[in-house]
Amino acid sequence: MSTARTWAVALTGVDGHLVEVEADLSNQTPEFRIIGLPDKSLGEAVQRVHNACKNAGLDLPRRRLTVNLSPASLPKHGAGFDLGIAMAALAAGGAIGSRSIAATVHIGELGLDGRIRPVPGVLPAVFAAARAGFDTVIVPRGNESEARLVPGVEVRAAGSLAEVAVWHGADVEVPDVDVVESASVPVADHPRLDLCDVVGQGEAVEALLVAAAGGHHMLLSGPPGAGKTMLARRLPGIMPLLDEQEALEVASIRSLSGEAVAALDRVPPLEAPHHSASVAALVGGGSRTARPGAIARAHGGVLFLDEAAEFSRVALDALRQPLESGAIEVHRAGFTARFPAKFQLLLAMNPCPCGNYGVRGSECICPPMSIRRYSTRLSGPLRDRVDIDLQVSRVAASRAMGEAGGETTTAQARVRVQAARERAAHRWRSSPWRRNADVPGTWLRQGTQRLPAATRSPLDRALERGLLTLRGYDRVLRVAWTMADLAEIEQPGVEEIGRALHLRRGLPR
Structure with a gap:
């Protein structure tokens, strides 16, 4: 048979597209060509496939x-097409069965000696194959554990080209080869941080529970040493564990980032880029391939920007669109990649460049213009998207030395947060939303959950006086509902509205 076809997967962001790999032989001058919009690394597959087959x-x-490679208009990149190209070429020459490969998706890079090397993005690629109705996917042995996370598809892991060819009917000897392990970066096993380590910050701990229970964005401002970073790094531990679908989405993004994925991690991720990170590092991208940035890697968890005022203004403003839409899009001349980016934003900053402005017993050496410029590094539109603006003070020495630990542990906090989430999910069960932070303001102001006028009066006055925008009004309502869920009451009252307004405006008590 002179024509054969099999299947591979092209990735654009986390979306996988099935690509038909067609091979055709003709009685002309010997030549090996790949067409269908391949990139440079894919064009080099000619030599890899030729040498791998020979060896x-x-x-x-x-x-x-x-x-x-069809569809020809879809950009294709990377060496993950090598195995599919080799199988189609061998079937066209009659070395293996064409019917067998036509029902199989092949993913893997070939070495010159015939070994199959792991590639990044196997998890979303196998997902795409399963959604397209394929029952069998062949992957490199180094990606086996990652590929087997996808249910409902038979995953075959191979270490060499000869091994795959034998599965499809070839009569060759399968050599004993060393398995090529994944070159991805292993994920560090961070110790689980407990909330009881936080001493003397009862108000901040309670605000952290509100943020976790409702999915609210939060800003912690205060002098160095007040415990802002300590609090922020304990937020993922008190959030509810990810369900299977969310964990698979997080694992897919990790796979695209080149990280090792051996099992599903149900703990929400924490992404904390350095303040020198560029816009591209936050948003993601690349000239030929789209790699997820910090915003996408924080999907399902927390994006923590420590020293937020030190980030560039352009980088911070890049957060505004994904905060509203829950996704980030990377636009390039030849493609558009979309990554899920539903995260909680947690910002931490000092009151001034030296950190001592407004701190009792400390002297601030910053000129007034420098303090003003520092405080405005966070733009008004970005601040307007923050639900909780909390000022954190340093803990007095008497409290730090006198208290053995905080009153609330991470396990206890997670139980409270989970119960509050369940109350919110039950209340919004007839809508597509499950967290208070996701509910549109019109539902809170005009729907069946509208609060009485007497309860809303502090909010109405703040809106009339220009102290709140309408977006801020809605965010205060969402925080108040979360406080009611934590307190196990039917709806927020004047006290919850007042506390939510206090947290929104960042006023010290």
């Missing part, structure tokens, strides 16, 4: 071989 004892016919 596996599967010589290609000495005729003109044309491999087409």
